[in-house]
Amino acid sequence: MFDSPNGRIAMILFVVYLVLYSGFMLINVFAPALMDETPLAGVNLAIWYGFLLIAAAIFLAFLYGALCRPASEDSDNAEGGQQ
Amino acid sequence: MIYEPSVMATIVFFAFVGITLGLSFWLGRQAKSSQGYFAAHGQIPWFVNGVAFAGDYLSAASFLGICGMIAFYGYDGFLYSIGYLAGWIVALFIVAEPMKRLGKFTFADALNSQFDSPGIQIAAGISTLVVSVFYLIPQMVGAGALVTPLLGFDHWVGVVIVGATVMLIVVTAGMVSTTWVQFLKGSLLVFFSALMTIMLLSRGFSVDNGGQDGHDFRALGPYSPGQLAPGETLSNDNEQWTVVDSTKAWQETDFVQLEQDGVVTVWHEVPTEDGQVRLTEAQSITETKSGETLVNGLPKGKGEGEAVLHPTGYLSDLPGDQEETGPVGPLGFFSTLQESTVIRWPKAFVFEEDSKTTVYYQKPTPGSQVLRPGEYPGFQGIRSERLIDKLNFLSLMLALFCGTASLPHILIRYYTVKDETAARKSTIVGISAIGFFYILSLYIGLGAMTSGALDVTNSNMAAPLLARSMAEWLFAAISAIAFTTVLGTVSGLILASAGAVTHDLVGRMSSHKLNDTEQVRLAKLSSIGVGVVAIILGIVFEKMNVSYLVGWAFSVAASANLPSLVMLLFWKGTTKEGIITALLVGMTSSLGWILLSEDTFTQVYGLSADQALVPFSQPGIVTIPLGFLTLIVVSLMTQPKTQEAA
Numbered sequence: 001m002f003d004s005p006n007g008r009i010a011m012i013l014f015v016v017y018l019v020l021y022s023g024f025m026l027i028n029v030f031a032p033a034l035m036d037e038t039p040l041a042g043v044n045l046a047i048w049y050g051f052l053l054i055a056a057a058i059f060l061a062f063l064y065g066a067l068c069r070p071a072s073e074d075s076d077n078a079e080g081g082q083q
Numbered sequence: 084m085i086y087e088p089s090v091m092a093t094i095v096f097f098a099f100v101g102i103t104l105g106l107s108f109w110l111g112r113q114a115k116s117s118q119g120y121f122a123a124h125g126q127i128p129w130f131v132n133g134v135a136f137a138g139d140y141l142s143a144a145s146f147l148g149i150c151g152m153i154a155f156y157g158y159d160g161f162l163y164s165i166g167y168l169a170g171w172i173v174a175l176f177i178v179a180e181p182m183k184r185l186g187k188f189t190f191a192d193a194l195n196s197q198f199d200s201p202g203i204q205i206a207a208g209i210s211t212l213v214v215s216v217f218y219l220i221p222q223m224v225g226a227g228a229l230v231t232p233l234l235g236f237d238h239w240v241g242v243v244i245v246g247a248t249v250m251l252i253v254v255t256a257g258m259v260s261t262t263w264v265q266f267l268k269g270s271l272l273v274f275f276s277a278l279m280t281i282m283l284l285s286r287g288f289s290v291d292n293g294g295q296d297g298h299d300f301r302a303l304g305p306y307s308p309g310q311l312a313p314g315e316t317l318s319n320d321n322e323q324w325t326v327v328d329s330t331k332a333w334q335e336t337d338f339v340q341l342e343q344d345g346v347v348t349v350w351h352e353v354p355t356e357d358g359q360v361r362l363t364e365a366q367s368i369t370e371t372k373s374g375e376t377l378v379n380g381l382p383k384g385k386g387e388g389e390a391v392l393h394p395t396g397y398l399s400d401l402p403g404d405q406e407e408t409g410p411v412g413p414l415g416f417f418s419t420l421q422e423s424t425v426i427r428w429p430k431a432f433v434f435e436e437d438s439k440t441t442v443y444y445q446k447p448t449p450g451s452q453v454l455r456p457g458e459y460p461g462f463q464g465i466r467s468e469r470l471i472d473k474l475n476f477l478s479l480m481l482a483l484f485c486g487t488a489s490l491p492h493i494l495i496r497y498y499t500v501k502d503e504t505a506a507r508k509s510t511i512v513g514i515s516a517i518g519f520f521y522i523l524s525l526y527i528g529l530g531a532m533t534s535g536a537l538d539v540t541n542s543n544m545a546a547p548l549l550a551r552s553m554a555e556w557l558f559a560a561i562s563a564i565a566f567t568t569v570l571g572t573v574s575g576l577i578l579a580s581a582g583a584v585t586h587d588l589v590g591r592m593s594s595h596k597l598n599d600t601e602q603v604r605l606a607k608l609s610s611i612g613v614g615v616v617a618i619i620l621g622i623v624f625e626k627m628n629v630s631y632l633v634g635w636a637f638s639v640a641a642s643a644n645l646p647s648l649v650m651l652l653f654w655k656g657t658t659k660e661g662i663i664t665a666l667l668v669g670m671t672s673s674l675g676w677i678l679l680s681e682d683t684f685t686q687v688y689g690l691s692a693d694q695a696l697v698p699f700s701q702p703g704i705v706t707i708p709l710g711f712l713t714l715i716v717v718s719l720m721t722q723p724k725t726q727e728a729a
Contacts (some may be wrong), residue, residue, distance in 0.1 A: 006180070014176040021169050025480050033468050035455050042418030044579050045675045046158055046455045047525070050165050054518045057168050061514040068507060082114055 006068045013060045020056055024049050089551075092140045092559040093234055097561040100248060103264050103570065127259075129505040131638070132514020136496055138265030139168070140487075141272055142218075142572035143225025143543075145524070146565055148633065151542030154396065154426070154549075157453035159462050160528055164521035165478050171517065172486025173645075175510045177305055178488040181652055182497040183506040189579075190494045191587040198659040206666040208587025210643040211491040213634055213670060215580040216616065219573060219631035220492070223621020226569040228543045229562060239622045245566070246618035251575045253610040254583070258544065261574040262499055268571045271564050273516055277522045279561065282553050283530040288419055289407035294394030294535040295552055300426075300445060303350070305359035310341055311352075317362070324348075332435045338365065338442055344381040347626055351444040365394050365444040368427075372437045391442070394548075396537035398449055400424040418525065423450040425532060428539045436553065443539040461682075461700070475699040482703030486637030489644035492575035495582060500545020573617065577610050585608040634675055636701050642673035646710035655719075661718030669710030676702035 027034050027049070035046040127135070141273045145167065152160030185196040191207030193611055194524035223242050230241025252260055292299040303317055303324075310317070324341035333340060337352045339362060350362040369377040376383045403409060403420035411419055427448045433440040452458065457466045461479070465473025487493060497506045519582070531537060531545035536552035538544050547565060551558035585606045624632065646669055653714035681695040 010176040010431055014172060015547060017169070017172045017176075021172075021484065024165070025477060026714060027476060028465050031092055032455075032457060035344050036451060038418075038421065041414045044417075044451070044454055047417055050158075050161055054168055054522055057172055058515050058518045061171065061511040064175065065508060065511045066467070068504075070504065 009064060009067050013064050017056060017060055020053060024053060085671045089555060089562075091555055092562050093660065096234070096561040096563045096566060099567050100570075102291075103247065103249060103267070104262055105180065106260060106267075120727055127262050127286060127499040128312075129500050129509040130494060130512055132500050132505070134261045134269040135265035135270075135499075136493070136513030137273065137510060137516035137520065138267070138269030138571050139492060139496060141520055141568060142633075143222050143270065143565070143569050145520070146272065146276075146546060146568050147225050147228070147543040148221070149521075149524050149529060150546040151526045151544070152459065152653035153525060154531035154537060154545035155542045156459040157425075157448075157529070157532070158456050158525075159459035161521075161525045162456060162462065162480070163483065163525050166483025167487065168514070168518050168521050169484045171381040171510070173485060173512045174488040174493065175507070175514060177652065178494070178648060179497060179506045179510045180503040182494055183500070183503045189582045190491050190584050190644065190648075191439075191583070193494075193649060198662070200663070202663045203659055203666075204587045206663045207584040207644075207647075208638075208665050211583035211587065212580050212613075214489075214490055214640045214643065215576045215583070215673070216613070216620070216632065217639055218489075218492070218636040219580075219613075220577050220620045220624050221618040221636075222569050222576070222630045223617050224624050224632065225543060226566065226573075227621060228541060229547070229566055229569070231361070231466045238625050242618055242621035245569055245573060246614050246621070249570055249577060250611055250614040252570070252574050253577050253614070254607045260278060261571070261578055262496075264567070264574060268564065268567045269516060271560075272568060273520050273523075275557070275560050275564055276520055276527060278727075279553070279557060280526045280530070282557070283549075284416060285310060285410045286415065286519055287411045287551070288398055288423065288533055290401055290402060290405070291397035291535060292399075294537070296393055298393045299360070302361055302362045302363045302392075303357045303383035305357075305362040306362070307359055311360065311362075317341065332433050336431065336442075337430070338433070338444070348380050349440070349442050349444075351442075367440050367441050368392070368540070369438050369440040375491045380646060392539060394536050395426070395428050395443075395539055396424055396532055396534050398423045398533055399426050413526075416529070417454060420450040420529060420533075421454055424448065424609050425450060425453050427532075428537075439511045441540075453529075464699075471698050474704055475701050477663060478699065478701035478704035481707060482634070482638040482641050485641035485645045485703065485707055489648065490636070491579040491644075492572070496575075497568040521672065527686055543702060550585050576615050577617070580613040581606040581609040584613075596715060614724050634701065638677065638701065638706070639670060639673045640702055642706035642710050643667075643670035645669075645707065646714050650711065650714050654715075656722060657714065658718040658719050658721045658723070660721040661714040661716075664717040665710045665714035668713040669706060672709055673702045673706040676706055683694055 027045075027058045035044060035049070039045055040048065098260045130291040136626060145164075149160045149163050152163065154160075182190075182193050185193040189208070190211055191204045194207050195203040202243050210211055214652060226245035229237035231238060231245065234241075236244075252264065287602060300689065301319065303319055306317070309325055315326045317324045317326065322343065324343045327342050328338035329340045339350045339352055340347050341350055341362075349365040349367040351365045353361045353363055355689055366379055367377075368383075371377070378390045378392055383389065383391065385391060400423055402419060408419055414720050425448050427445050428443045431442045431444065433442060448458075457463055462476050464474075465476045467473065481491045496509075500506050500509055527546055529547035534549045534552045536548040538548060547562050548559060550561040585602055589605060643666050644666045647657075650657045650665075677700075679696040680700040681692045681697075682700040684695045685688045685692050
């Protein structure tokens, strides 16, 4: 599945989000005090990071939609693989 | 609390249900074949399907549970919002297009696409059924919780109304009407939530001493410990109380019972810096063995000599000693709250020989604490020094991340659009609508926390009660939408279960091959069967927390279904034996872990937390990897001989 161009794009974007999400979990677990900091506009990092994760999910979804090739073209370019 | 039924809410509610049923009957004419019944002929427009995803997903847990958890504990409820949305990234990037390409009616179809194994079909069917039933319970409990204040009915009546209505919808039209109901509901939910948020920001914050019923919660003291001895008299400007000679059970707590005119009320002892004690008014519900219920020392009721709990949820301080802020901006909302003090109302229990008292007491909490993770009892471990305490949080966040893409009622929605491109586009629309709603959930939850309308006994009612605090028509609309939220999600779940029974279980186990008409008939019968089971469980589990129950469903779904789905796509060595074993091991291990956990011991069995047999409550961090490991090991042991030779 991930041998096709669309599959590769999906994989890259998935990893980008996974890094962001893991960062959020790890800060909460290993440096929870960081979440109390108010880096901007008097709003704490916990809220900024939470909003960032939601905004990033929406942005990456649209980016994927914009970068994807039509299904027929995508399968023509697939190099094989399980599916 | 005792709720006054609202005439407007009742009218709006029945109008919603009427329109929904009318739509179902009308659309039902288009779904005579099994392809139409289960997959709406694959002809649902992608945008409609995307909003219907939001309708399916923003269930009672999201709308009622998350907003309620934020209203009671602050930021921690938002962690669920973040986790639930993150799960959609897995759905979009990994699952969406293959699901559409490989399957036809059910999740099992996709898993079985290259094996044609009855074992996979049956195991996946059982898993679908188990996850759907777990997910159904909180929806039905949520329905009952909503009906009580909305229509003044008992909990069980709400459960039966939802169950019966959903069965009618599903039996009449299957996936076509279910999709349009979800579309309608998803759109209205996001629209009215946005409207409520705008009204909330326009209202701003104000300082208060109590909730919307006008009762000011009192404080007495400070006193030295000797002044609180039994029989001592305490007074403020115009009232007088006598300290009660309480039983040992009370003496072991930091509560004091005071008597005034024969009525005993409960007060919370708050130590002051100079070693003295202030008393702040608490609220209490006492249930005696004889069946009597006392609220704040009086029989429960709204008549003369009776009492109900006062609504709560207010700020005791605003930055710069302001009394009210006026309208605030989207960021100003948080920065103001960050510098304020919120009065939260945690609860404690006092058990005496012939009664149980639940005490709700004031806990002034800095806004900065409310707006960070770690206030909810389940997440307090993240600030602990012990790694094992932190694992519970990590485990839940992992289950939420992996669970969405494994929920059967979400997965079957990929079969209602015409191709993979439409599946992708509808997921993008779904993510946008759901993400936007989850941002609003933080405003709505925190707004409810400071609305003066909170019911301390029922967090699920926070969002509807916030709406009521702003306008009766908004309450009517929000309650009706919340009810259809439950209606829509239950429809999807029952349909997923019916598909599993018809295609995956009976279809595979029966020697007789069902024709198209028989399949639809069996699916409708299954829907009624599952609907009846859901009604019964919704009544039985009345007292269970909605979010807690949804956590079960996500953990079981992620542990049972995701390993097989992902490995099938990623690893050529996956075998049918590996998939079957992983499905069964993932399902049973996560279920077993939940049943042996501290949460279940304390909340379901009523036993002590020390007796729990697993070290933390959320199973995902153990059982999801276990599912993957099982699949890999069993697949390696059962590789086809031809491949070994090669």
